[in-house]
Each structure stands twice: as C-alpha cells, then as structure tokens.
Amino acid sequence: MENELGHEIAEALGILLRRTTRAQLHKRLTEGMGEGLDEVTYPVLSALARTGPRSAADLAPEVGIDRSGVTRRASRLEAAGLVRREADPNDRRANLLVLTDQGERTTAELRRRLAAHITAALSSWPPGEAEAFAHHLRRFTVEGPFA
C-alpha cells in the first residue's frame, strides 16, 4: 500500500497526542504537589521556564493565545506566588514576568517527574534502542514534518 510508513507514524502519533492532553498530563504529574498549579495557566509557567523572563506580549505567540490571555493567566500565577511582575528599569511601560523561587522549584520538580516517568517506562527496552529513539524523535521534532 502507498505511504504505509506515513500512515503508521500518523496513527501512532495520533494516539500519543490524544493521550498527552494537557488535562491527562496534569493529573499524572501534579499528584500531591503544592497548590497554585492550574491546568490552564501551566503553559504560561512552562513557557516562562523555557525562555526566561519575558513580557506578556512576547510570551503570547509561544503560548498560542492573545496578549490579554497571557496577562490574565499571569495574574493568576502571580496570585499563586509562582510568578512576579518586575518593572523594567529601562522602560517603565514594560512589565517583565519572572518566575519566583517557588515557581522555579515547581517547574524543576515537574521536569524531574516527567523525565523520571519516561525513564522508568523505557528501562525495559533493549539497550541502545531508547537512545536511538530519542535521537530519532529529536530529529523528527526539529526538522520533521512539523518543523
């Protein structure tokens, strides 16, 4: 059959995407963690952890929503003590979003849990295959069909 490989990857990817919804991951990873973690605001927190302190406007395309949405989510994270607004001394219009210490700890802990979860699940793979998969997945992600 034509495109057998493409169909197989598409099917597996579809299943994977459906199983890694924000809600599913959230329930899995935040088990017993401190409060203030919100399934809706998490993308902002995560983007901030990845890119470092940025303004709401700069964060918007990364999160995939409007500037106003980022502002509102950031307000919630601020109320939860995970993010603080820091005035830019050079431009007093600007309002950088910065992770607080608690925010840093929380994102680091989530990253650690996720990595540990993945590592545990791959521990039974034949030696070398997990490394090969990681390498291929990175290439597929960076320069693949969704680059």
Added chain:
Amino acid sequence: MENELGHEIAEALGILLRRTTRAQLHKRLTEGMGEGLDEVTYPVLSALARTGPRSAADLAPEVGIDRSGVTRRASRLEAAGLVRREADPNDRRANLLVLTDQGERTTAELRRRLAAHITAALSSWPPGEAEAFAHHLRRFTVEGPFA
C-alpha cells in the same frame, strides 16, 4: 547527569506537542478543503472515523468532553453534512452517530494528506531509520509512559 535520556525525550516531546496543537494541524491540513470542517468539532469526526458508528455517550470519553458537548458538536457536523443521526432499530432510545459519504471522504482525505506530509518529510532520512523510528514510536505509544 541523572536521567539524561528522560530529559531529552521530554524536551523533544514537549516541542512536538506544542507544534501539533489542534489549531496548527488544522490550518496545515485543511488548506483549500471544502467547508464544514471545524477545528472544534474535528475530534468528534475523527473519533467516529476511528471507532465506527457509536452513540454520543460512548464517544464522550474518547473525545474527552461531556456527553452534552458531543451532542452539540455532532449537531454541527450534522448541519455540515458530515455526520447523520441514525436511530438504532434495536433500541429506539439510542441515536447512533454515523459518518455520511461526505464525512468518509473528508476523513480519508485528511488521513491521506497527513500521511503524505509525514512521508515527504522523512524521505531524506537514511534508509531504514524511518522504519526504526516508526517501530519505536509505536512501542513508545502503546506500552510507553503514557499507556
């Protein structure tokens, strides 16, 4: 460092998930296709194509929303001519959701486009590596950390 592999996979997977949002995929795949395709209602259409005719209640957990939401989305798909409601002859309470011919054609075309897109992007990979990746991805999906 501990869990290097888990962190690498988590990072690549994170990037991939962020790039395969419903909105992104929709824009990419429905380019120039017929109307009636809705980014919100698509999950219902897709679930129907995968599992075959089912009731709204049975479809709800597959889609990840409430029964009422499935009903409303199905109504939109029905108005668009992609889905029809078929009374179950055995149980006249039941109301099966069935893909129309146009619905079948649409989902098949989307599947074809996605597979072609993936195949094209992987055509430059060294021979055998794409097959290995597909195999690993399937195993990662079916019996991996998100099974």
Added chain:
DNA sequence: CGAAACGCGTGCGGTGCGCACGCTATCGTT
C-alpha cells in the same frame, strides 16, 4: 515640546463546557 506610537491591563461580547432537568423508550417486578 507636542503628537504619534508603544506597552500593559481591563470591559465587553461571543463561544464552549459541565451540570441538571425533561422527555421518550425500555426494563423489571408483581
């Protein structure tokens, strides 16, 4: 120095969801 532009936060209208209710059909018990 004044006007245009910029950056942020908020009000408003729209949309989608979950919950709960009503209606119809089926099942089970007497």
Added chain:
DNA sequence: AACGATAGCGTGCGCACCGCACGCGTTTCG
C-alpha cells in the same frame, strides 16, 4: 398486563475562557 424504575438523548442555565478594542501611562521622534 400494568406500572414504577431506569436508561439514553437533547437542551436551558450558569460559568470560565478567549479575542477584540479601548483607556491610561510612558516613550520616542519630528
């Protein structure tokens, strides 16, 4: 056979979130 209990579907209601557009304060440039 009849009637209460149950199942399944669709809809009204309240809530949450988003995008757009506006207002206010700041900066920049002519």
